[in-house]
Amino acid sequence: MKVTVIGTGYVGLVTAVGLAKIGHTVIGYDVDPRKAALLQRGEVPIYEPGLAELMQECRQEGRLLFTDEAELAYREPELVFIAVGTPPKADGSADLTYIEQVCRDIGRYMDHDAVVVTKSTVPVGTNDHIQGLLQAYARGGTAFTVVSNPEFLREGTGVHDFFNGDRIVIGTSCDRAAGLLEELYAPLGLPLFHTDIRSAEMIKYASNAFLAAKISFINEISNICEKVDADIESVAFGMGLDRRIGPQFLKAGIGYGGSCFPKDTKALVQIAGHVQHDFQLLKAVIEVNNKQQASLVKKAKEVLELKGKRAALLGLAFKPNTDDMREAPSLAIAEQLLEAGADVIAYDPEAAENARRVLPEQVQYASSLQEALQGADVAFIVTEWAEIVELPLSQYAELMREPLVFDGRNCYSLEEAGRHDLYYCSIGRRTVAGHTMSI
């Protein structure tokens, strides 16, 4: 099938490459000429394992091209995927400016009927709004059918998720459009769930909100574990053995970040508010997360004066295997450390370049973990990159001036921590105080 994907940011790019891989002819269109040119040269502007190789393969087979020319993008597709951003406005509700721009472009450039598929995460009712806009902007005689097809992939494992998703949700009341999407996705052999357009929109928000709630729940349990001398790793494992609960998203840490959980939870609170429903549970999930992001520095302040200290910040991206800094917990942690008067020396294997654009300018950058730790008074582990998890704890003891380690991702076992001259404080577990502080 001939498909155009509008917006080749994270979701659009993975979708374009994935659809090309399963045999469709795909154009990825972006208004950003720099991005389009980079992609057309075969370069991937984001760090996403496996994506560059797959993109190369599809381009060589002639099934994938990128452009910033609207005429070319909208000329022929049977299916147009909308994958532009829906960032939060100041009040937390989703900004639909980019979506509305796409509707205007479709009306302006398309002279044939097509199915318009919304991949972007949009509030309930938006696809009806899109349908209305398309009708208003369409040239005489051109008809568009809108389908809600929310995306569930995770950054860092996006390529794997495209081919191995748990379900594909198709929200439409039009049998012909539903049939076209079935045909499109058939090569993946994944479960398809057909539903109405508004339920599809809600499935996306409810799924993200539920996962965020699971994280805030386990983080709250971890806070209690610290006070009652229980171990969150054992607790989460024991809970996860119950198949009704499941082991996933029970990893306690310094709170969720990223471009979606923070944005989508706030948007769902707004969506509920618009129909006079006070979504108390979700508000608490958000509040718990904000507190959790502040918890590590708070613990550090209880044992040392941060003013004038050298603090190593290890890992900056919101999760491993991505260079995405959107709503990363490192942003809050860096601010808290600077505010307390510490010097911050940060390290991330992939996200440093993006971090420079969003972290305060006083943050300094090291080019290796060892360089960040050298002479540091305190270390904060923020992202569980393999490189960080695999760093022997002995190196902290050897390189740091004072080996005080605050691990926001429980990268090490307490047994391992106990074997070194360290003060090791993690999440939801007993603190190992093998090092006597001189500061």
Ligand SMILES: NC(=O)C1=CN([C@@H]2O[C@H](COP(=O)(O)OP(=O)(O)OC[C@H]3O[C@@H](n4cnc5c(N)ncnc54)[C@H](O)[C@@H]3O)[C@@H](O)[C@H]2O)C=CC1
């Ligand atoms: N990042 C993620 O992991 C996931 C994101 N989503 C949702 O997917 C949507 C897109 O998210 P991201 O890929 O992260 O966004 P992004 O911000 O990385 O990319 C959006 C792209 O759209 C382009 N764009 C904006 N207006 C345009 C227009 N009129 N025509 C053509 N291109 C245009 C921008 O230049 C940009 O490259 C959001 O609604 C998000 O909530 C859903 C699941 C996963």
Ligand SMILES: O=C(O)[C@H]1O[C@H](OP(=O)(O)OP(=O)(O)OC[C@H]2O[C@@H](n3ccc(=O)[nH]c3=O)[C@H](O)[C@@H]2O)[C@H](O)[C@@H](O)[C@@H]1O
């Ligand atoms: O809508 C979206 O954009 C996507 O949001 C999340 O994907 P993503 O944000 O890429 O990454 P996750 O793996 O879900 O992690 C999100 C945050 O939660 C944190 N997390 C995750 C799991 C866990 O057990 N504990 C925990 O603290 C991570 O460190 C990270 O900061 C969802 O998992 C995807 O299904 C969804 O498509």
